[in-house]
Amino acid sequence: MKPRHLLFILIWILPQVISAEVKLNALFANRMVVQQDTEIPMWGWADPMEKITIETSWGEKVETTAKTDSTWRVTLKTPKAGGPFQITVMGKNKIVLEDVLSGEVWLCTGQSNMDFAMEKFVNDAREEKYQPLVEHIRKLVATENDPWIRHIEVPQTTSVFEKKKNFEADWRSVNPEEIGKITATGYFFAKELKRILNVPIGIVECSWGGTRIQPWLSEEAYKSDEELKEYFEHSRTKIKEQIATLGDAESYIDTSYQQKYKAWVDGGKKTNRPYPRTHPLKDKQLQATLHNGMISAIVPFAIKGVVWYQGEGNSHFKEEEYEKYFKLMINSWREEWGQGDFPFYWAQLAAYEVPDERSDNGWAMVNDHLRRGLELPNTGMAVLYDIGEAKDVHPHNKMDAGIRLSMLALKNDYGITELVANGPLYISSKVVGNKMIVEFKDAGKGLMVGNKHLNYPTKEVDEPLSWFEILDENGSWKPAEAKIIAKDKIEVSNPNIDKPVAVRYAWSSNPEGANLYNRNGLPAAVFTTEE
Numbered sequence: 001m002k003p004r005h006l007l008f009i010l011i012w013i014l015p016q017v018i019s020a021e022v023k024l025n026a027l028f029a030n031r032m033v034v035q036q037d038t039e040i041p042m043w044g045w046a047d048p049m050e051k052i053t054i055e056t057s058w059g060e061k062v063e064t065t066a067k068t069d070s071t072w073r074v075t076l077k078t079p080k081a082g083g084p085f086q087i088t089v090m091g092k093n094k095i096v097l098e099d100v101l102s103g104e105v106w107l108c109t110g111q112s113n114m115d116f117a118m119e120k121f122v123n124d125a126r127e128e129k130y131q132p133l134v135e136h137i138r139k140l141v142a143t144e145n146d147p148w149i150r151h152i153e154v155p156q157t158t159s160v161f162e163k164k165k166n167f168e169a170d171w172r173s174v175n176p177e178e179i180g181k182i183t184a185t186g187y188f189f190a191k192e193l194k195r196i197l198n199v200p201i202g203i204v205e206c207s208w209g210g211t212r213i214q215p216w217l218s219e220e221a222y223k224s225d226e227e228l229k230e231y232f233e234h235s236r237t238k239i240k241e242q243i244a245t246l247g248d249a250e251s252y253i254d255t256s257y258q259q260k261y262k263a264w265v266d267g268g269k270k271t272n273r274p275y276p277r278t279h280p281l282k283d284k285q286l287q288a289t290l291h292n293g294m295i296s297a298i299v300p301f302a303i304k305g306v307v308w309y310q311g312e313g314n315s316h317f318k319e320e321e322y323e324k325y326f327k328l329m330i331n332s333w334r335e336e337w338g339q340g341d342f343p344f345y346w347a348q349l350a351a352y353e354v355p356d357e358r359s360d361n362g363w364a365m366v367n368d369h370l371r372r373g374l375e376l377p378n379t380g381m382a383v384l385y386d387i388g389e390a391k392d393v394h395p396h397n398k399m400d401a402g403i404r405l406s407m408l409a410l411k412n413d414y415g416i417t418e419l420v421a422n423g424p425l426y427i428s429s430k431v432v433g434n435k436m437i438v439e440f441k442d443a444g445k446g447l448m449v450g451n452k453h454l455n456y457p458t459k460e461v462d463e464p465l466s467w468f469e470i471l472d473e474n475g476s477w478k479p480a481e482a483k484i485i486a487k488d489k490i491e492v493s494n495p496n497i498d499k500p501v502a503v504r505y506a507w508s509s510n511p512e513g514a515n516l517y518n519r520n521g522l523p524a525a526v527f528t529t530e531e
Contacts, residue, residue, distance in 0.1 A: 021092070021093050022044060022050070022089060023044050023045045023046070024042075024043075024095060025043055025044055025165070025166055026166055026168060026169055026297075028044070028089075028097060029097060029152075029170060030097055030098045030171065031098075031099045031100070031170075031171035031172070031173060032097065032100055032150070032152070032171050033101045033103050033104075033150045033171075034076075034101070034103075034105070035102075035104065035105045035302040036079065036102040036103050037078060037079065037081070037102075038078055038302065039075050039076065039077050040075070040076050040078055040301075041073055041074070041076075041302060042054065042073070042074050042075075043071065043073035044071075044089070045066070045070050045071055045072070046066040046070060046072055046092070047070065047091075048066055048067065048069070048070055049065055049066060050065065050091050051064075051066075052065065052066060052074070053089075054074055054076060054087065054089050054090075055087075055090075056076070056085060056088070057086040058078075058085055060076060060077050062075070066091075078102050079102050080102065081103045081104075081199035082101070083099070083100055083101035083103075084098070084099040084100060084101060085100040086100060101148065101150065101200035101202070103199040103201055104201050104304050105201075105203075105204065105301075105302065106186075106189070106190070106193075106203055106204070106303060106305055106307055107205075107206065107303050107306045107307070108183055108203050108205045108207065108306075108307045108309075109205070109216070109295075109306065109307070109308055109309075110207050110309035110310035110346075111207065111208060111209055111211045111309070111312060111313055112208075112209030112394060113310075113394060114185050114207040114307075114308075114309040114310070115207035115208055116183070116209070117180060117181050117182055117183055118137065118140070118141050118181075118184050119181065120184070120394065121133075121184055122137055122141055122180075125389070125392070125396060126391040126392045127389060127391050130392075130395075130396055130397075130454070133396035133399075134396055136399070137396065142176055144176070145176070146173070146194065147173050147174070147175075148194060148199070148201065149173060149190050149200070149203075150173050150200065150202045151174075151181075151183070151205065152169050152170065152171045152172070152202075152203070152204055152205070153183070154169060154204070154205065154297060154298060155167055155168065155169060156208045156293075156294070157293035158284050158286075158292075159289060159292035160239060160280060160281055160286060160289050160292070161292070162292060163292050164294070164296055164297045165297060166297055167294075167297045182203070183205050183207065184402075185307070185347075185402055185405070186205060186402070187203070187398075188399050188402025189307055189402040189403075189405045189406045189409075190203050190402075190406075192402060192406035192407075192410075193410070193414075196406075196416070197410075197414060204298060206290075206298065210284070211290060211310070211313055212313040212318075213311075213313075213325045214285065214286075214317075214318070214325065215284060215285055215286055215287060215290040215291065216295065217291060217325065217328060218291045218292075218295070219287075219288045219292070220336075221288075221328050222288065225324075231287075232287050235287055236287075239286065242280050243279075243281065249279040249280075249281035254276040254277045256277070257275070261273075261274050300339075303337070303342065304342070304343065304409075304413065305409065306342065306344045306345070307345050308346040309346065309347045310346075311349050311370060312349060312352075312363070312393060314362070314366050315354065315359045315363040316356070316358050316359045319362035319369075320365065322365070322369040323372045326373050327375075327376060330344050330373065330376055331376070341376075341377050341378045342378070343379075343380070343408075343409060343412060344378065344379050345379065345382070345405055345409065346370060346373070346381055347370075347381070347382045347384050347401060347404075348382070348383045348384055348526055349366065349367055349384065349388075349509075350384040350385060350388030350389075350401070351385040351386070351387075351388030351389070351390065351509065351510045352388055352389070352390065352392070352395075352509055353391065353510040354510070359509060360508055360509045363508070364504075364506070364507040364511075364526055367506075367525075368526055368527055368528055371426075371525050371526065371527055378412070380409075382401065382404035382405045382408065383423050383522065383525045384401055384404070385514060385523065385526065386452040386514065387452065388510070390512065397455050399455045404421075404522070408421045420444040420445075420518065421522075422522060423442065423517060423522035423525060424440035424441070424517070425442050425524070425527075426505075426527040426529065427439055429529040431499075434497065434499070435493040435500065436470065436491070436493070436500045438491075438492060439488055439489050440488050440489070440490075441488070442522075444518035444519055445519035445520060446487040446518065447487065447488065447516065447517070447518060447519075448484070448517050449462070449464070449484070449515050449517070450515055450516075451515065452517075452521075457521055458517055458522075458523075460517075461515070463515065464481070464482075465481075465482040465483060465484070465490065466514060467508075467513065467514040467515075468481075468490075468492050468503060468505055469503070469507060470492055470497055470500050470501075470502070470503055471500065471502040471504075472499070472500065473499045477504070478494050478496070479494070480492045480494045481495075490516070502528060502529045502530045503529045504529065505526060505527055505528075506526045507526065507528065
């Protein structure tokens, strides 16, 4: 055969050989956890019309053929909790997944208080009184070893226009070498589930510090609402114009920033520090950009439910609209996954001393809008203001945060119905004379005045209720006196207000000393009675 003929054949064959490799989404890998005792989607890529066979060590076998666009997907029945198991995928090549566990899989997502891994909490606390929490976490990071808790993290990826369908990452398990990279909130959530249920727990993490809620919604979600559709499309038009002006994202340099920064330094750093402009293609705050870059890469991986910890980033950005975005996100994710109304749990924000009045009010507003999200079915909320740190937006007590979130799942999804999983939640109020009577659900064994210290159980204390305010008919909020008058009711008043209009509680980013609990030791949620 002439050399040039051989070269032609190699040029033609080589791409075919390369493309012949059957590939899996990164979630399907060694040490993965699959949702137990159900039917899960499994998917990947291969040559068009290539036959794919999947066999498992628990006895399941399925076959399919790759579509003309090279994608393939099967439905695989999973065993009851246990393992390790093996999954073999065969096409023109063979992939063997080892050490696969079957258990409970949860998606953990949000901003930095979900994003921050265990290793982030081993540094000294900013306030000495929280140092015992640091010592506790340091000990755990050095000694924990539980091969039945597994974690995989989707890399932080922006994508303005394209829906990513895969990523690069590996599953890790709990041991001194790997635990440092596991989300702290997610870990303590998983640890409590594992302790009670004694089954493998898988955590799929999609989180990014400092992000607002807007980038986590899909383009389809925005377009399902006429008002948000206009907002989305106007933004996309501006983005395209900016990209045309700024050019390539990798080579972009904000020269204006460099000049401003030099002037700031030369001026003795006496004004607010300037920051460089972010190229739109790398901007994590743009609508749908994190859904495209991260969430799209894992849909429709079978999960039990979602744990969400986000809101700080919206305390000064569209805070009045948070409820609308939040409910739309939950509904759209559920529709996208196609698993029905899967459990969706979240945290009201922990206390933190913000530097400005707008953020202080916005923080409370976001917390109240999170509470209003409970109107959706199969949802739950953990309240965290009593375990925050005024000087650190990332409080160390992720132990209680994870446990409180896990209690929602244990009660609602795992049959532990006797568990009281919520603190008191506002349900109604009425004016009686110059007082307002406020009623709560989830009072458990009854309302109490409590004190929470570090990660110790809440104690009942003989003190007056604090952080209640009452609205007068002129629209001014005034400090109020409050007292418990029944198992599930309190009375709120101000001697100088004859016609009260509304009541609110813990309305601040840092309501230090807010002390309404149920006798099960869980704090009442931030709320306002205003419609």
